[in-house]
Amino acid sequence: MIVRDTPSRWQLFLILKGSVVPQILPNIIGAALWALLVLVLDRYVMAMPTISIGAMGVFGLSLSLFLGFRNNAAYDRWWEARKIWGRMVSDVRSLAQELRIFAGKGEDEEFILTRILAFHHLHRAQLRGDEVAQIVRHWVGADAAEQLMRQENGPNAALRDIASRLREMAEDGRIDGFGQRALAERLAAFPAAQAGNERLLTTPLPFVYSLLVWRTTYLYCLLLPFALLDSAGWFEPLVAAVVAYVFFGLAQVTHELEHPFRKQANAVPLSALCRVMEISVCNALGREVPPRLAPVDHVLD
Template sequence: MIIRPQPKSWELLFIHQGSIIGNVIGKIVFFTGFAICLQLIHHFVQPLPDVSITAMGVFGIALSLFLGFRNNAAYDRWWEARQLWGQIIADSRAAGIEVNTYMSQAQVRRNWLGYLQMFLYCHRQQLRGEALDSPPRDWCDAQACERMLSAANPAAAALQQAGEYLNRLHTDGDLDDFGRLTLARRLGKFAYAQAGNERIASTPLPFVYSLLVRRTTYLYCLLLPFALTGEVGWFSPLIAAVVAYVFFGLQAVTNELEHPFADVKNALPLCAITRTAENAILEALGEPARPAIEARDFVLN
């Protein structure tokens, strides 16, 4: 995610980090070159067919509405994912308070919160499609850690083992009924947030709708120079470049927002978010917090 102060007006023209110009520069160059070729043919070879500029204007408005709708749908996914991870942070802090209330032994508290630590790690890695190669094994015993990592859904397995640990504590008399009920409900909230994130990750926007918008954008940018050649002359390549930047740039932004867990500049900073949740657990145990993850070159990962 891009984290930077609001730039001054003149700085907007020179900011590259956080823009999508790198993603669409090839398309901009192509359609600018296409407009230049058409302009050369129109002036030096033979006049080109005249496309109504009014019709292209109506076409452009309709395309803008489609792109805006798709962008809003993608942003809703991004914002819902951020809310779910915000809930995970809140539940991590609440879990730290609750274990200090209901569990008297420090090692017992550390063991149970260790399952939450494993949940945070596994859930983040799964959402980003990364391998579970270096989990914080010091939080759980080796046998429990291996069971989690070998499960079909390691994050869900971590919550399941946390629930089983509550049952063992209750059976041994180290946790009363109300404490077990409260902490079990807390695990349920973690599971609810996990399911919401997995739903977002596994259910992209309908492909047929995205395909229609992309095809229409290409068609519009190909037809636009025919309408501009006779109307604005040699300004047509500049206008074609601006239109390509706006329409394809909006598509590029939408594509990144559609996948809020991907490791791209405009996605959610999952590493920073999980570090905040982990520090809430460490502070509940009276242990020093790890350094917060800072943005590098205005990008927070």
Template sequence: MFNLEKIRDRLLVKTSHEVHNTYRERRNWFRLILKLKASVIPAILPRVILCFSFALLISWLYSLGIEKVSLDTLNGLVPTIVLGLLLVFRTNTAYDRFWEGRKLWERLVSTSRNLARFIWVTIPDNKPNHRKEKVKALKLIAAFSVATKLHLRSEDVNQELVELVPPEYLTELKAVNHRPLKIAFWLADYFQKEYDEGRLIILQMVSLTKLLDIMVDCLGGCERILKTPLPLTYSIHLRQLALLYCLSLPFQVVNELLWLTPFFVSFVSFAVFGIEEIGIEIENPFGHDHNDLALDQICSTMKINIRDLMNLDPQNV
């Protein structure tokens, strides 16, 4: 038999260690720059190699005496300041989406905790079935976060969600397209039932409904981020400019750098393509990539918080 308390404590310790280790790794400067797991290097390496090879070809042609490949007239073909501003705008826009997603999830977690506490403390459970309904409602609150995570990732019902949803609801949940909204409906239906049976007064009903509305608003905000990507025209034009800029560099510097030209061009293309790739990496923060939000950890913390709350006696709070 598993000891749930020990499992919970291990999860808490593990989460604490993971957070501590993450901050410690980020403070270790030399170790961080050599870390490839969350780096954009694997994604941009083919483009950097392409630019290196092209620059090597230009250097070879120049070494053969074909001086026409040195074209000073290409200086300023793609103004550096213009490309820089476009890249900065691209990265800032992507980070705004990432940070907005984090704020929405923080609000969702905070509101879920408040809603669970409100239900557990406020709604009386004089009969065993009343306590059972409250436990079911609290699990549905945790299920809402898990269902939101799966919805944003376009994933189907998994074991994590099955463990939180009452068995009698599973078939209906699997049949609907928007599972978080279905869970929100079940919670609202529970509030209405408690109000109709006199275990909630109107002010409590309004407060519970307002908290549930905030959770649904957070879901809508995440959907807005997910379904409103950066306009394709902007992305295409930025990539075209970045590639044109990097491929024009060898013509501009080969007469001065000669065989050093490929290395110089590689360095510049690494910087340009790297900044552009960062924007791509973080613009959708809800996936499974290393740079995405830790939604699995957030949902696990949410479940632990609700489990701890259910271990408390409302009469002694």
């Protein structure tokens, strides 16, 4: 996720980190060259057919509305992912408080809270393929980490370990029935969040939307030079490049926001959120608190 102050007016045109310009630059250059070719052919070779600028305006308005709709849908996915992880941070803190209330300080508290950190790191790896083996070993030990990572669904295995520990605590009288119920309800929030993230990961926006957006954008940029012949003159390549930047840029932004867990500059910062959870757990256990993750080149991982 990009973290930086509002840039100055000059920086606005120079910033590339977090921008979609590198991805769409070939399209911008191609649109400008196509417009220049149409203009040169019209001026020096043969009269090219023209299209009403009004018709292209209606076409452009329709494309803008559709791009705006798809952009809103993609942003909703990104924001939902961020809200789910925000609730997971809150649930970790609540779990730590409830454990202190119902079970008190001790090995049970440490076992459950370190396992819940393992769950989140394994889930982060599940979502975007991060290498988390060393981190999981740090929190639960080498043997337990190996057992968790051998499972097909490592995050769920970590939650099963916690559920088994809660059952042992209840059977041995280390926790009463009310505490067992409260902690079980809190524990149930984590697989629900996992399922929500998996839904976002495996169910992108319908492909037909993407296909229609990209096809229509290319078609509009191919036809636009024929509508600018009588009005833009030699500024036609520049106008075509600006229009391509707007429409292809919106399409690319939508594509990035549609996938909130990918390794990209504008993704949800899963590593930073896991570190926030580690800080909360260390505070609860009285351990040395690790520092918050800082943005690197304005990107928070």
